[in-house]
Amino acid sequence: MKALILFAHGARDARWAGPFEAIAARIRRAEPGRRVELAFLELMTPDLAEAARRAATAGATRIDVVPLFLGTGGHLRKDLPPLVDGIRAAHPGLDVRLHEAIGENEAVIAAIAAAALAAARFGE
Amino acid sequence: MKALILFAHGARDARWAGPFEAIAARIRRAEPGRRVELAFLELMTPDLAEAARRAATAGATRIDVVPLFLGTGGHLRKDLPPLVDGIRAAHPGLDVRLHEAIGENEAVIAAIAAAALAAARFGE
Numbered sequence: 524m525k526a527l528i529l530f531a532h533g534a535r536d537a538r539w540a541g542p543f544e545a546i547a548a549r550i551r552r553a554e555p556g557r558r559v560e561l562a563f564l565e566l567m568t569p570d571l572a573e574a575a576r577r578a579a580t581a582g583a584t585r586i587d588v589v590p591l592f593l594g595t596g597g598h599l600r601k602d603l604p605p606l607v608d609g610i611r612a613a614h615p616g617l618d619v620r621l622h623e624a625i626g627e628n629e630a631v632i633a634a635i636a637a638a639a640l641a642a643a644r645f646g647e
Numbered sequence: 648m649k650a651l652i653l654f655a656h657g658a659r660d661a662r663w664a665g666p667f668e669a670i671a672a673r674i675r676r677a678e679p680g681r682r683v684e685l686a687f688l689e690l691m692t693p694d695l696a697e698a699a700r701r702a703a704t705a706g707a708t709r710i711d712v713v714p715l716f717l718g719t720g721g722h723l724r725k726d727l728p729p730l731v732d733g734i735r736a737a738h739p740g741l742d743v744r745l746h747e748a749i750g751e752n753e754a755v756i757a758a759i760a761a762a763a764l765a766a767a768r769f770g771e
Contacts, residue, residue: 525767525771527763527764527767529763531717531718532718534718534720534721535720535721536719536720536721536724538718538719538720539718539719539720540718541718541719541751542717542718542748542750542751542755542756543717543718545756546756546759546760546763549756549757549760550760550763550764553760553761553764554764557767587766587767589763589766589767591717591759591763593655593666593667593715593717594655594656594658594662594663594664594665594666594667595660595662595663595665596658596659596660596662596663597658597659597660600660620770622766622767623766624666625759625762625763625766626666627665627666628758628762628766630758630761630762631666631755631758631759631762632666632669632670632673633673633758634752634754634755634757634758634759635670635715635749635755635758636670636673636674636677637677637754638749638752638754638755639651639653639670639674639713639715639749640651640674640677640678642711642713642746642747642749642752643649643651643681643711643713643746646744647649
């Protein structure tokens with residue numbers, strides 16, 4: 524079984540996670556056979572190690588980690604790679620693949636630009 | 648003239664801003680008559696007050712502030728409203744409109760979900 528872990532920053536306010544939960548729910552609907560879970564860098568749970576442990580326990584043979592960050596800064600360049608190395612060390616048989624930040628995707632950039640312009644135009 | 652200020656978090660790493668600059672460039676191409684600028688909460692410049700001051704000086708009569716954040720947490724609930732109030736106080740004739748986080752937009756959520764799933768599927 525394949526698992527997709529959506530890695531997000533986390534926040535103190537539980538409402539912050541709403542869009543991330545909506546993204547996960549949408550992927551689950553699109554592909555019910557894939558395990559899709561959120562994991563957080565800080566302030567929310569589970570963290571990446573725990574989400575990976577759960578996926579491995581559930582029988583995942585491959586885990587794709589997709590960072591739900593718009594920009595690629597210190598959190599993704601410095602904090603995340605050791606966390607992914609930790610997963611690989613803890614689960615030697617697991618195929619763990621780290622992907623680029625979702626904000627680097629052209630279709631995501633286009634959707635955000637369109638939504639921002641639509642918001643600004645509203646009521647004009 | 649109308650101005651759109653894209654409000655982002657900011658980071659130490661200059662490369663972090665790449666997607667945000669791409670979003671701004673895309674909107675400028677779509678609507679050349681609108682002034683489109685980035686502003687940052689911290690670590691990068693200009694801040695929101697400075698971006699608004701520049702827009703007002705350039706002749707803006709309305710400023711739409713669109714937060715380029717995925718989740719709506721303390722930064723948007725607590726830090727941003729006083730900054731917007733500050734713009735209104737500094738520029739009484741300006742029509743300043745604060746919009747919801749871009750991550751609350753359904754089309755953005757759909758685009759992120761599709762991109763995350765495509766990333767996970769790549770190479771399968």
